[in-house]
Amino acid sequence: MKIPTYIALTILTVALFFAAGCSKKSATEEREYAYVSNGKSDSVTVIDLNELKPVATLAVGKNPTGIEANPVRNEVYAVNTDSNSVSIIDANRNQVVATIPVHRTPYFISVSGDGTRAVVANSGSNNVSIIDLKRRKVLASVAVGQQPGLARISHDGKIAVAANRGSNTVSIIDVGQLGVEATVPACQSPEDIAILPDGNKAFVACSGSAQVAAIDLKQNKLLALLKVGGTPVNLALKPDGGEIFVSNYEAHTISTINTTTNEVSESFLAGDNPVRGFVTSDNSLLFISNIGSDMVAVVDIGTRKMLTSVRVGNRPDAMALSPRENLLLVVDSRSGDVAVLRLDKRIDKKNTNPPQRLFTLIPVGMQPNDIAVKLVAR
Numbered sequence: 295m296k297i298p299t300y301i302a303l304t305i306l307t308v309a310l311f312f313a314a315g316c317s318k319k320s321a322t323e324e325r326e327y328a329y330v331s332n333g334k335s336d337s338v339t340v341i342d343l344n345e346l347k348p349v350a351t352l353a354v355g356k357n358p359t360g361i362e363a364n365p366v367r368n369e370v371y372a373v374n375t376d377s378n379s380v381s382i383i384d385a386n387r388n389q390v391v392a393t394i395p396v397h398r399t400p401y402f403i404s405v406s407g408d409g410t411r412a413v414v415a416n417s418g419s420n421n422v423s424i425i426d427l428k429r430r431k432v433l434a435s436v437a438v439g440q441q442p443g444l445a446r447i448s449h450d451g452k453i454a455v456a457a458n459r460g461s462n463t464v465s466i467i468d469v470g471q472l473g474v475e476a477t478v479p480a481c482q483s484p485e486d487i488a489i490l491p492d493g494n495k496a497f498v499a500c501s502g503s504a505q506v507a508a509i510d511l512k513q514n515k516l517l518a519l520l521k522v523g524g525t526p527v528n529l530a531l532k533p534d535g536g537e538i539f540v541s542n543y544e545a546h547t548i549s550t551i552n553t554t555t556n557e558v559s560e561s562f563l564a565g566d567n568p569v570r571g572f573v574t575s576d577n578s579l580l581f582i583s584n585i586g587s588d589m590v591a592v593v594d595i596g597t598r599k600m601l602t603s604v605r606v607g608n609r610p611d612a613m614a615l616s617p618r619e620n621l622l623l624v625v626d627s628r629s630g631d632v633a634v635l636r637l638d639k640r641i642d643k644k645n646t647n648p649p650q651r652l653f654t655l656i657p658v659g660m661q662p663n664d665i666a667v668k669l670v671a672r
Contacts, residue, residue: 324672327388329667331373331662337352339352346654352389358373363385365409366410369384379395380414397435398418398419400417402443406449407450410426413446413467415456422435422445424454436465436474438467439477446488457498463478463480465478478509478515481505482503482505485499488531489511490553491534494510496508496509497531504523505519506519506520517556522542526541526542530572533575537552538550538551547568548568565582566586566587570583574615575619581613589603590613606633610624617669618669622637623665631657632655634653
């Protein structure tokens with residue numbers, strides 16, 4: 295039977311309408327991904343956080359360690375320590391699209407807030423590579439002190455700070471001029487670095503002397519050496535820049551630094567061998583991974599009260615919040631998985647409801663080292 299013309303046109307119009315609607319929805323669909331560097335598998339596992347499952351395993355260089363997402367571009371960067379390179383992952387396609395050679399024994403990468411520059415400390419060659427991320431090339435490799443384990447770039451991308459473990463110094467680098475502005479004596483075995491949001495000051499944890507160095511980045515001078523607990527290994531900066539929480543590995547404590555006064559305001563217990571801290575974007579919660587007890591502690595920053603401690607996998611280390619901050623992701627370095635803690639959207643005033651629980655464990659590769667998250671519009 296032949297369909298009348300006007301009915302056919304109506305059906306076609308409705309079909310085109312729904313097709314356009316579906317196409318528009320598809321074009322603006324947002325996906326949340328986590329990227330985990332697997333040191334002994336020479337790979338990066340891509341986890342779909344909407345479905346909580348691995349969706350790809352990407353071959354990168356040898357022994358990938360640090361990994362970081364670009365805040366502007368849909369790219370993720372994995373540092374390959376034993377290949378002396380950085381793999382660039384296209385987050386739209388979840389494919390490795392380029393490899394940038396750097397110098398010897400890099401561990402971490404730090405990306406500027408506008409997503410145009412990155413710095414990589416090369417501990418085996420005593421220099422820092424400054425990378426143009428748009429052109430995917432190294433602009434310069436700047437000589438610094440001995441064994442720089444980490445370099446961080448300021449949010450505005452103008453200054454980078456390198457912690458030179460072998461020479462107990464900190465190098466302050468002018469990223470635009472591609473050179474060292476100053477070398478500041480610090481304390482023994484400087485490692486982790488936190489740069490305040492305004493770029494005026496940096497704090498450097500020194501694991502060898504149980505101190506944190508406060509450094510003025512405008513006058514390029516040491517302001518103070520702050521005594522904390524034994525073996526400080528990580529600095530967790532509040533997004534508002536007002537406080538830093540120091541993970542003291544051997545002391546099993548967390549020290550709180552007031553970044554305005556450059557003073558240690560208090561220390562508190564949070565578990566066995568804390569190695570990482572992470573603060574929510576609203577400055578309300580502090581998460582601490584305790585590698586010695588396979589637990590993650592959750593602290594209310596306002597009251598300094600530990601709300602709960604959640605058992606995760608074996609030897610928890612790096613952490614990240616999902617882009618919508620409804621999930622805490624914890625890398626379990628020995629058991630080869632990522633623990634997922636589901637976060638409540640609200641905490642009551644009496645803190646009677648714990649704000650999280652262990653939801654699932656997602657298998658990744660061997661010896662996972664680090665994690666980065668990315669919200670991708672498709």
